[in-house]
Amino acid sequence: MKKTCFILFAVAAIWACKHTVETPADGSQTGNTGGGNTGGTPGSNVVCFETEVLPIFKSSCAKSGCHDVQSRREGYVLDSYDNIIKKGIKAGDANDSKIYKVLVDDDEDDRMPQRPNPRLTTAQINIIKKWINEGAKNTTNCGTTCDTTIFSYSQGVKPILETNCYGCHNGATTSAGINLTLYSGVRTVAINNRLLGAITHSAGYTPMPMGSNKLNDCQITKIRKWIQAGAPEN
Known part of the structure; x- marks a missing residue:
């Protein structure tokens, strides 16, 4: 009887080892997360910095008189990943990140981009917020899907x-x-x-x-x- 119980216990332990997915202490999931420098894969729903976030900063912020290399308003240069995360970004917490807060600020004197430049769209702001909350990672070469049949x-x-x-x-x-x-x-x-x-x-x-x-x-x-x-x- 003891021998039978031991065998059943061993089989159960082996099955559990093969089917248990460990979760890191920070709560993130390993595997298809799109983190690091390689970016997400199709269906991962992870924001791609290279194709979704950086173009917004370069188009709306890294301009003459604002936050390009020459102007450096308030010490911010927003033309590359390394420069963007130098200050004003708290990875994992958009609401405590200055760069995000000035995008949603209702005060016309404090919000960015400043007049006469238009505010970012809600969709653009949400992309930046999601990227920061996901850890503000330098996701590049992302395997995001792109359907050329959608061209309206x-x-x-x-x-x-x-x-x-x-x-x-x-x-x-x-x-x-x-x-x-x-x-x-x-x-x-x-x-x-x-x-x-x-x-x-x-x-x-x-x-x-x-x-x-x-x-x-x-x-x-x-x-x-x-x-x-x-x-x-x-």
Whole structure:
């Protein structure tokens, strides 16, 4: 009887070892988390710093007179991961991070970006908040999914422009006289080929986004397909 009980106990212990997933002391899950420098994988739902967060800072903050290398307003340079996390970011706690708090500040004198620059959109602010709360990691080369069959203006094109272009091409700071926050402005540069020429870095056009990485192939394909469809307001 004792021998039988021992065998049953051993089998149960082995089964438990094979099926138990350890949880780190900090409560995070190991495995498909998208942490470190490699970024998330499709379906991980982890914010990718390289493609989702950095473009917002570079478009809306790291500009002349604000937080580029030359201007350094209040000592902040917001053009790279290392510079962004130097101060004002408390990893894991957006509500205690100065950079996040100035984005949601109701005081026009304290909020960022300051006038005449427009406020970040709610979606952009939420992305930055989520990134900070996830640990403010330098997630790069992220395996995020990108569906080129979704190329309508509202779901495919506008979100790309919002993240990468609104900081310079808005109603207050219409760089080169182009306002991409309005459909009419986007359609104009789409039809005359300036939009596609700029984002593909074609000869004769100023490469865009200015001072940032070129849009990825999927993003360019979405915009190209939308233009080929007639650039509708859909």
